[in-house]
Amino acid sequence: MDIRDHIRSIPDFPKPGINFYDISTLLAEPDAWQVTMGRMAKVVGPYAPDVLVGVESRGFLVAAPLALKLGCGFVMARKSGKLPGATERYEYQLEYGSDVVEIQKDMIAPGQRVVVLDDLMATGGTAAAVCELAHRMGGEVVAVACIIELTFLNGRDRLDVPFHTVVQYAS
Template sequence: MSHDLPDLIAKGIRDIPDFPRPGVMFKDITPLLADPEGFAAVVAAIAERHAGDRVDAVAGLEARGFILAAPVALALGAAFVPVRKAGKLPARTLSASYDLEYGTATVEMHADALPAGGRVLVVDDVLATGGTARAAVDLVRRAGGNVVGFSVLLELGFLKGREKLTDVELHALSVV
């Protein structure tokens, strides 16, 4: 049964109240990932949006961003570069820290992950407050890459994460 993309996305994301802590409404994408038609449509939509950008690498943010970024990289004929939580990558890394509601967090990528001047698309599942997104963009640039765009499945517009990415072409398949 064929659906349009907004319908597939809306049906494929469920709200989980009070996860991971009280007051948070978690956006669970696993139903969308379990739907081959929906998953394929999301990957195709992100890849099609950036097909003309001559992407050399797709950087995916841990953990759910990996799930989308890897097949987008394949669709674009590009390398996949993981951006991970601190301490998870085995070789020399670059790191960037960002603020959380209570404290800070750090993400890393391999220092040699990108060729100088490489054209990089950054992909994640959800854009919330923008801290992780900003850190990932900064890491790509510090590694010598040029960010050609930042794509997400879902943007939580009310959290204003977009405001931290005004220097990047941001594309969300869905905004709530």
């Protein structure tokens, strides 16, 4: 099955010149979603993760069912101020400004094997930031995986761990 057949492309969203790859259509097709999660399980499972960290918000849709399938924990990485209780935070630079990601303090124990998941890899800044945050919390980040990779943005080059994807777009 070609997963690309189930991903909708929306031109000029959220602004002119951007081609948005929408996984809503993939999520709505049970067979395609099942195949996608199976392919993700094949690449993530061998890393024997203790926890999967999903990046807000579509990364939650990938990480939560995959954690269930693999029998490991699921942890949310969110923007600042979205998580209750004490959090660890990491501020990182974007092309124009900065952003913050947070994880609740007690969600990653020292030495736990961590895989970071999102729906899409673009420039790699957020994935790299979440990896750094999990590492600072004592986790051993062993891989990053996404459904979609925009290869022309070279996001994987910002990572110092193995990266896996199901679908690649060259433009």
